[in-house]
Amino acid sequence: xxxxxxxxxxxxxxxxxxxxxxxxxxxxxxxxxxxxxxxxxxxxxxxxxxxxxxxxxxxxxxxxxxxxxxxxxxxxxxxxxxxxxxxxxxxxxxxxxxxxxxxxxxxxxxxxxxxxxxxxxxxxxxxxxxxxxxxxxxxxxxxxxxxxxxxxxxxxxxxxxxxxxxxxxxxxxxxxxxxxxxxxxxxxxxxxxxxxxxxxxxxxxxxxxxxxxxxxxxxxxxxxxxxxxxxxxxxxxxxxxxxxxxxxxxxxxxxxxxxxxxxxxxxxxxxxxxxxxx
Numbered sequence: 331x332x333x334x335x336x337x338x339x340x341x342x343x344x345x346x347x348x349x350x351x352x353x354x355x356x357x358x359x360x361x362x363x364x365x366x367x368x369x370x371x372x373x374x375x376x377x378x379x380x381x382x383x384x385x386x387x388x389x390x391x392x393x394x395x396x397x398x399x400x401x402x403x404x405x406x407x408x409x410x411x412x413x414x415x416x417x418x419x420x421x422x423x424x425x426x427x428x429x430x431x432x433x434x435x436x437x438x439x440x441x442x443x444x445x446x447x448x449x450x451x452x453x454x455x456x457x458x459x460x461x462x463x464x465x466x467x468x469x470x471x472x473x474x475x476x477x478x479x480x481x482x483x484x485x486x487x488x489x490x491x492x493x494x495x496x497x498x499x500x501x502x503x504x505x506x507x508x509x510x511x512x513x514x515x516x517x518x519x520x521x522x523x524x525x526x527x528x529x530x531x532x533x534x535x536x537x538x539x540x541x542x543x544x545x546x547x548x549x550x551x552x553x554x555x556x557x558x559x560x561x562x563x564x565x566x567x568x569x570x571x572x573x574x575x576x577x578x579x580x581x582x583x584x585x586x587x588x589x590x591x592x593x594x595x596x597x598x599x600x601x602x603x604x605x606x607x608x
Contacts, residue, residue, distance in 0.1 A: 336486055338512030345513060346521055349484040354526050357382045358427035361420055365529045372411045379407060379423050388426050389419060397422075397602055417466040425451075425473050435483045437490045445601045446562055447473050452600025453567075454558035460590075461583040463550050471535050471551060472558050478518030478536075479503075482511045500563040500574060501556075504540040514540040516555070543578060553579045567594035 339345040354362070360378045364370035380386050386407055392398055393410040398418075404410045411419045434440045454472030458465040483490045489510040493503060504514040520537035535551030538544070539559065542552035557575055564571035572587050580587065 336488065338508075338510060339485070340512060342513055342517060342521065345485050345511070345518070346481075349481040351481075351522055351525055352428070352431040352433065354431065355382070355427050357385060358424055359526075361424055361427070362527055364420065370416075372408065372416050375416050375420055376407050376411055379419070385423060385426055389423055392422060392604070395602075395604060397604070421466045421470040421473075424470060428474065428477070432477065432480060434480065435487060435490060437487075438480070438483065438494070441603055443476060444603045447476055448603055449565075449597060449601040450475055450555075450558050450562035452595060453561045454554055456595050457554045457557055457583075457585070458551075461550065461554065461585055463554050467529075467532055467535075468551060468554050468558075471532055471539075471555055472562075474519055474523065475536065475539065475555060475559060476515055476519070477522060478515030478520075479507070481518045481522065482507060482513070482515060486511050498563060500560040500571075501540075503563070508540075516540045543582075548582070550583065553583055557583075557585075566597040567591070 357378055361375065364375060364378070367374075379389065389407060389410065390404065393404040393414070398404075398410065398414050404413065407419075429444065434443065451469045451472035454468040455465045457463075458468035479490075479493070482493070489507075492510060493506045504516070507514045516536050516539040520533045523533045523536055531549075531551060534545075534547075535549050535555055538549055538552040539555035542549060542556050545552060557579055560575055561567060561571055564574070567590070569591065572590050575587075
């Protein structure tokens, strides 16, 4: 699998210089800044979000859907935050901001891309809850993971059909990306996350998710993202998809296969893309 006229990049900085990052909206920038603000609270996050009426309306629509799992009608943003927490509302708000600014090449099905991203995010949150990793950081990282492929498509447009050629076995997309472009989507998404000033733990988790055991300083978030992406590639959780997960990562995270099969999340519910119907 090669494109002889365009050799893979050997330097990540050179790759990054060949792409144009999406511009995060002002509301998103301010929400990201709250990660490092010890004084950030429900009031400040709501005040930021409410500066964008369309975003506020989207979040309220989400709060009244199965996505938030609330019972009864939620008619104010403050009510939604008080019930499900500031962290969850912030991550969903940021995902909407990113969905608005990401541009897709014609070779990528936009809604299929977001369905996969939401599924990966949902699996990441589920796994994080089982192994003491911040579940909202995991959800947001999982949702962002494949954004790097959009940048790889900018840098090497002819590679995308080869990267996405069916079937794509669990983990195979990363192998193809490194073969054809020189780097995988996680490494590139990490650069984007750093450009947007996301917390360093999230950046590190994304950067090493394709090869979490090769990192000098092991990141539990990277391991969670690796497993979540494998499961998202498989679709619904089954005995086969669980058995195919890297055993070493399961051992490091102290995850037992029988535990994962006891009460797995529903793939159709996790991959709800209603918030991306823009």
